[in-house]
Amino acid sequence: MSKLKVQEMTEIIKKQIQSFEQDVKLENIGKVLSVGDGIAIVYGLQQAMMGELLEFPHDVKGLVFNLEESSVGVILLGESDKIKEGDLVKTTKRIFEVPVGEELLGRVVNPLGEPLDAGGSISTKKFLPVERKAQGVMARGSINASMETGIKVIDALVPIGRGQRELIIGDRQTGKTTLAVDTILNQKGKDVICIYVAIGQKESSVSTLVQLLSQHQAMEYTIVVVAGASREGTLLYLAPFAGVTMGEYFMEQGKDVLIVYDDLSKHAVAYRELSLLLRRPPGREAYPGDVFYLHSRLLERSARLNDKLGGGSITALPIIETKAGDISAYIPTNVISITDGQIFLEAELFYSGIRPAINAGLSVSRVGGAAQWKAMKKVSGTVRINLANYRELESFAQFGSDLDASAKRRLERGRKTVEILIQDVHELIEMPTQIVTIYALSSGMMDDVDIEDVKKLENEINQGLHMNELGQKIYKQLIETKNLPDTKDLDTFIHSLKRMI
Numbered sequence: 294m295s296k297l298k299v300q301e302m303t304e305i306i307k308k309q310i311q312s313f314e315q316d317v318k319l320e321n322i323g324k325v326l327s328v329g330d331g332i333a334i335v336y337g338l339q340q341a342m343m344g345e346l347l348e349f350p351h352d353v354k355g356l357v358f359n360l361e362e363s364s365v366g367v368i369l370l371g372e373s374d375k376i377k378e379g380d381l382v383k384t385t386k387r388i389f390e391v392p393v394g395e396e397l398l399g400r401v402v403n404p405l406g407e408p409l410d411a412g413g414s415i416s417t418k419k420f421l422p423v424e425r426k427a428q429g430v431m432a433r434g435s436i437n438a439s440m441e442t443g444i445k446v447i448d449a450l451v452p453i454g455r456g457q458r459e460l461i462i463g464d465r466q467t468g469k470t471t472l473a474v475d476t477i478l479n480q481k482g483k484d485v486i487c488i489y490v491a492i493g494q495k496e497s498s499v500s501t502l503v504q505l506l507s508q509h510q511a512m513e514y515t516i517v518v519v520a521g522a523s524r525e526g527t528l529l530y531l532a533p534f535a536g537v538t539m540g541e542y543f544m545e546q547g548k549d550v551l552i553v554y555d556d557l558s559k560h561a562v563a564y565r566e567l568s569l570l571l572r573r574p575p576g577r578e579a580y581p582g583d584v585f586y587l588h589s590r591l592l593e594r595s596a597r598l599n600d601k602l603g604g605g606s607i608t609a610l611p612i613i614e615t616k617a618g619d620i621s622a623y624i625p626t627n628v629i630s631i632t633d634g635q636i637f638l639e640a641e642l643f644y645s646g647i648r649p650a651i652n653a654g655l656s657v658s659r660v661g662g663a664a665q666w667k668a669m670k671k672v673s674g675t676v677r678i679n680l681a682n683y684r685e686l687e688s689f690a691q692f693g694s695d696l697d698a699s700a701k702r703r704l705e706r707g708r709k710t711v712e713i714l715i716q717d718v719h720e721l722i723e724m725p726t727q728i729v730t731i732y733a734l735s736s737g738m739m740d741d742v743d744i745e746d747v748k749k750l751e752n753e754i755n756q757g758l759h760m761n762e763l764g765q766k767i768y769k770q771l772i773e774t775k776n777l778p779d780t781k782d783l784d785t786f787i788h789s790l791k792r793m794i
Contacts, residue, residue: 370528436663457634485550726754
């Protein structure tokens with residue numbers, strides 16, 4: 294063979310070696326041992342990670358939830374009826390992530406970030422893991438900005454700060470969701486992103502809620518994450534974690550976020566269901582031992598970041614349903630101990646026509662006082678004491694005992710306090726109107742006003758702050774300084790309005 298031919302063959306072989314592509318791929322594959330109730334037990338995935346995404350046949354995804362010695366417990370995300378015994382399962386080496394970004398605003402999505410509305414597909418550029426570590430102590434800033442709800446009794450007595458976790462707790466059908474929805478509606482124009490997470494709610498109820506948000510143009514700044522009552526427990530378990538991950542994206546951009554978990558009682562039940570199906574040992578009320586950790590790692594992700602990190606925040610309003618007003622039950626006490634205060638809704642008050650039915654004695658905000666407007670702090674200081682005195686005197690007066698003039702005066706002021714704090718559904722009151730109204734009450738300027746005219750005076754105050762020259766001056770001072778204007782101006786303004794009723 295000539296040298297020329299040898300060289301040619303050598304060149305050909307070299308080119309083939311250079312263009313050679315190795316198509317050998319190592320995959321970690323397991324087999325489905327059993328499947329049912331949205332849970333699969335898979336054998337043979339030695340390299341699987343906790344929280345890793347697995348690929349099943351028919352495009353079904355699964356999430357590693359339990360790591361046993363010889364098998365892996367997997368929660369299925371999607372149509373578990375398509376999976377059968379003996380199916381092959383692959384690891385993906387990817388932790389479960391959800392899409393995040395501005396593209397989700399105004400949309401209704403499931404916990405996987407897939408659209409449930411008629412708005413077409415969502416194409417986001419960024420994904421974040423569902424399970425993330427909460428911000429450390431050094432990354433957090435102090436809570437000093439107010440999250441106004443537009444609800445007088447909350448803004449005056451249990452103020453909420455941006456970055457706080459305030460629990461809404463009470464029996465079913467006492468107005469818990471209404472409080473949370475009103476707070477979302479009140480964020481219009483305040484540059485706050487809102488996320489509503491519906492866990493185990495009826496799809497019809499969520500549809501009504503989305504229509505309400507759309508009517509008030511609130512969907513423009515809101516994401517609704519839905520894991521309906523008809524969905525698997527796996528999606529109910531993932532929903533709040535998906536919601537807070539979407540919120541963390543905005544928080545890290547320096548924005549303020551309000552997230553509502555409605556409700557964590559159903560979340561705990563879904564987690565108990567998954568845990569029992571995976572044969573985890575049951576504890577008190579059959580809940581697994583780490584149900585406290587479940588909610589604490591979720592709620593600890595709400596925070597206010599320090600200025601170096603942009604000063605963004607996530608304010609959480611978790612909702613818990615009680616049975617017969619028992620706030621000492623297992624899940625309620627767990628969540629009370631994790632949050633920074635609670636708003637307790639009482640069925641007795643609700644049915645007696647006092648709405649929102651907030652029990653001022655059992656409701657507390659442990660950190661919101663620092664964020665409350667200074668003007669509101671000054672005028673609302675005596676309101677809680679007036680209410681407590683009123684409740685005591687009211688029960689005493691029921692026995693028909695003769696009351697002295699001082700007691701009658703306190704009883705009458707207590708009645709007016711209750712009347713002022715009553716508010717219709719979706720009737721939102723601006724902070725300046727709230728402050729001037731409560732000032733009129735606590736300074737005694739309503740003592741000579743009939744109880745039937747209390748609401749009329751409040752309406753006059755609201756209109757006067759926008760139309761009256763002195764009212765506009767007071768309004769501007771309150772908005773700019775958040776401090777109480779000159780009391781002479783306030784007294785003159787209220788006296789001029791009293792003549793009109």
